[in-house]
Amino acid sequence: MNDRISRDELAARVAADIPDGAYVNLGIGAPTRVADFLPAEREIVLHTENGLLGMGPAPAAGAVDPDLVNAGKQAVTEVAGAAYFHHADSFAMMRGGHLDVCVLGAFQVAENGDLANWSTGGEGAIPAVGGAMDLAIGAKSVYVMTDLLTRAGEPKLVRACSYPLTGVRCVTRVYTDRAVFDVTERGFAVRELFGTATVAELEELTGLSFVTAEGAAA
């Protein structure tokens, strides 16, 4: 048995936690995939910050509408019940705490809930932030979806972020390919382990000490 789950399995795992009736923003990149796994029996309204509530899947070939795109500027569709609005209204929805859930990618998440996901501060890199800072502080629940380790093997769960912050103490929960973690007052709490991963192994990989979701020391 593997100690990691696939990107699609992770997207399905995140999707399973999104309740019926939720208003949800899925960030650019991997979080977009969560849409493919939302349970069909739940009515979940997808928000895209460029100005649509009720975003549907990609259109059929030939039905691409350049006037209907998502935050990643990919062609999407509208579902029955959809509504359009301008950018200031869209960000009022986000900042004003009206979205139930957003799902974001991350470079780093700190154990106090700080998020870094917009810049590595690298030499020659062109900074781009988009709506990440508004989502991070605005949604009622901020879920991060990411691998636990970078390709170079560095942990993305850290004591304090070394990359520039997107938001301070804003992350609610982190879904990784090895485990799900809640951000608590006392640090990351292991909520669920995937495959053969153990808490001890994850602590070794990250150099952090975790608490269990119930609060007992792991």
Add this chain to the structure above:
Amino acid sequence: MIDKTWPDAASAVACVEDGATVMIGGFGRSGQPVELIDALIAHGARELTIVNNNAGNGDTGLAALIAAGRVRKIVCSFPRQADSWVFDERYRSGRIELELVPQGNLAERIRAAGAGIGGFYTPTGVGTLLAEGAELRTIGGRDHVLQFPLHADVALIGALAADRWGNLVYRRTARNFGPVMATAARTTIAQVDAVVPLGQLDPEAVVTPGIYVDRVVVVGERPWLREGRFVGGVDIDGHPIADETQEAVR
């Protein structure tokens, strides 16, 4: 009599002076007023400060304006994209200045300008590099940073249809920054697919009231529409695709 329609894009944008701040609507290519931008390039105004969500895509529209060397500074939230090579090159060689603004602060600063608001406190960006130096204030137990309004000399926006009073309706997510930018500029110029007779736009459905719009330029229907209805047959950039796939939509 009020008639805000202009004969062509060239005469409409002739008011843009060197050094002007110009808001350009659109999110990526969606809603970008390409014909007005092309006219601005031909007009030749230089040393412009451009406000847009992005910094150009491909080689057309805003990217072409930047490539022509007319842009001194860009105020945007998301310059770096897969197809932002024109901006990337000029930025890396130090030939364009960038003011990076979180997207919601950008939209709200524009809205504030149009609404006569002198500034606002927002939690967005608190504790980040993009709020460095901003006045911090704790309101209701939460930290906020002070942001100032963003005004422009001219706004160039795209909409679906107008009447001669300048009332505008948009189409789908192409609406994006148009309605707020229209309020924040001394002169707002809208390009539209069509101008309809006064009274034909449903007053309940008007998104931008004509008070915010100074000039309207008709550029004709885009390839994916026919008499206002979506017919498809284009790619995401609006270029026609092969006929057999086009038939699938009808």
